[in-house]
Amino acid sequence: MSATLSLAPLYQFKGWVVKDISVNSSGHKVWVYLRVDGRRNGFRCPKCNRRMGKMRERHREVLDLPLGTASVVHLVFTAYQGRCAHCRNIHTFRPPGIDAKAQGTGRLKRYVSLLCRFMPVDKAPRIVPISADTARRWDKEVLMATLPEPKLDGISAILVDEKSIGKGHHYLTVVLNAETGEVLHLAEGKKKSSLQGFFDQLTQKQKVSINAVGIDRAGAYKAVVEEEIPHAKIVYDKFHLIANYTGVIDKIRREEWRSASKQDKTFIKGQRYNLFRNPENLKPEQELSLAKLLSMNENLNKAYVLKDALKVLWTYKYGKSASKYLDQWIFWAMETGIEAIQKFARGLDKARDGILAFCKHRITSAKIEAFNATIARIVRRACGYRDLEYLYLKIRQEALET
Numbered sequence: 172m173s174a175t176l177s178l179a180p181l182y183q184f185k186g187w188v189v190k191d192i193s194v195n196s197s198g199h200k201v202w203v204y205l206r207v208d209g210r211r212n213g214f215r216c217p218k219c220n221r222r223m224g225k226m227r228e229r230h231r232e233v234l235d236l237p238l239g240t241a242s243v244v245h246l247v248f249t250a251y252q253g254r255c256a257h258c259r260n261i262h263t264f265r266p267p268g269i270d271a272k273a274q275g276t277g278r279l280k281r282y283v284s285l286l287c288r289f290m291p292v293d294k295a296p297r298i299v300p301i302s303a304d305t306a307r308r309w310d311k312e313v314l315m316a317t318l319p320e321p322k323l324d325g326i327s328a329i330l331v332d333e334k335s336i337g338k339g340h341h342y343l344t345v346v347l348n349a350e351t352g353e354v355l356h357l358a359e360g361k362k363k364s365s366l367q368g369f370f371d372q373l374t375q376k377q378k379v380s381i382n383a384v385g386i387d388r389a390g391a392y393k394a395v396v397e398e399e400i401p402h403a404k405i406v407y408d409k410f411h412l413i414a415n416y417t418g419v420i421d422k423i424r425r426e427e428w429r430s431a432s433k434q435d436k437t438f439i440k441g442q443r444y445n446l447f448r449n450p451e452n453l454k455p456e457q458e459l460s461l462a463k464l465l466s467m468n469e470n471l472n473k474a475y476v477l478k479d480a481l482k483v484l485w486t487y488k489y490g491k492s493a494s495k496y497l498d499q500w501i502f503w504a505m506e507t508g509i510e511a512i513q514k515f516a517r518g519l520d521k522a523r524d525g526i527l528a529f530c531k532h533r534i535t536s537a538k539i540e541a542f543n544a545t546i547a548r549i550v551r552r553a554c555g556y557r558d559l560e561y562l563y564l565k566i567r568q569e570a571l572e573t
C-alpha cells in the first residue's frame with residue numbers, strides 16, 4: 172500500500188486527497204480513490220462563501236491518464252451536490268478538471284487530443300480505453316477550447332477553392348488567407364451559399380480591406396464576390412488555370428484513345444498519371460514510357476509542351492510583358508490545330524484581365540497547393556468529413572502548426 176500511495180503526488184486535485192490506490196494483479200488497471208480534504212471544514216458556497224446545506228451524493232468513476240503499464244486508470248470519488256440556503260446557488264463539488272458527466276478527466280482529454288494530432292482518430296483506442304467516437308468528441312472539445320479564432324481583420328487577399336473529397340461528388344468550399352494560408356472558412360457544397368457564409372461573418376470594415384480574390388473562372392463564387400466586395404479585384408489564379416488546362420490534356424488523351432488501335436490502347440492506358448506528374452517527379456522508366464507515348468502521339472505531345480509553356484506566364488513581373496507572353500501562348504495554341512486547346516486559348520483571351528491581375532495583386536497558388544497536399548491526410552486522420560465542424564478544426568490546427 173505504501174508503494175502505491177507514493178504515487179499520490181500524481182493525483183493532486185485541489186480540495187481533494189488520495190485515500191487509497193489499488194492495482195489489479197496484472198498491473199493493467201489502477202483505481203485511485205479520492206476523498207474531500209478534511210481541512211476544508213465542510214463545503215462552502217462558491218458564490219457567497221457560506222456553508223452549504225444538505226448534500227446529494229453521487230458515486231463517480233472517471234478515466235484518467237495511463238500510468239506505466241496500466242492503460243485503465245480510474246479516479247473514484249463521491250461528488251457532492253448542495254444548495255446554498257442563502258443565495259440559492261446550486262453547486263456540485265468534484266475534483267477540478269472533471270466535468271459534470273465527463274467520462275474522462277480534462278488532462279486525459281488533452282492527452283487524447285494530442286494523440287489525435289499524430290495518429291488517426293480510430294487508432295487512439297489502442298492507447299486509451301475509449302471508443303473512436305469518444306476520441307473524436309474529446310479532440311473536438313479540446314480544439315474548440317484551445318484553437319484561436321481565425322483572424323478576420325486586415326485580410327488583403329483571399330483564395331476561394333472548391334475541394335472534392337471522399338468518394339462520389341462531395342464538395343467543400345474553402346476560403347484561405349492568400350498571404351498567410353490560414354483557413355478562414357469551410358462549408359458544405361460549392362454553391363453561392365457555400366461562400367456566402369464566409370462574408371456573412373465579416374464586418375463592413377473587414378470586407379473593405381480585402382482587395383483581391385483568387386478564384387476559378389468557372390463556378391458560382393464570382394457572383395457572390397462581386398455582390399459582397401465589389402471593390403475587390405478578381406484574380407484567376409495559376410492553380411485553377413493549370414488545373415483547367417490539365418483537364419484539356421485529359422480530354423485530348425481520351426479522344427486519342429478512342430481513335431487508337433487496340434495495341435496502342437494497351438499502352439496509352441495507365442499513362443494518364445505520368446502525363447499529370449511533374450517531369451522532375453517521374454522515375455526513369457516512367458519517363459521512358461511517357462516519351463514513347465508523346466512521340467507516338469503528336470497531339471498529346473503538343474498539349475504537354477504547352478502546359479510547361481503556360482506555367483511560364485506566372486514568372487512575369489510586369490503586366491505588359493505578361494500580356495505579350497499570353498498573346499504568344501494563345502498564338503501557339505491556335506497553331507496546334509487542336510480544337511480543345513484552341514477553345515481553352517479563346518477562354519484565356521476572354522479572361523485576360525483576371526489572369527493578368529496577378530501582376531498587381533501577387534496572389535500565388537502556393538497556399539492552395541499546400542492546402543491540397545494536407546487535406547486528404549487530415550480527412551483520413553479525422554476519419555472522414557461527415558463532421559464538418561471537426562474537419563474544420565483539424566484543418567485549422569494543421570495550418571496553425573506548420
Ligand SMILES: [Zn+2]
Pocket residue numbers: 216217218219220221255256257258259260
Ligand atoms: Zn451562497
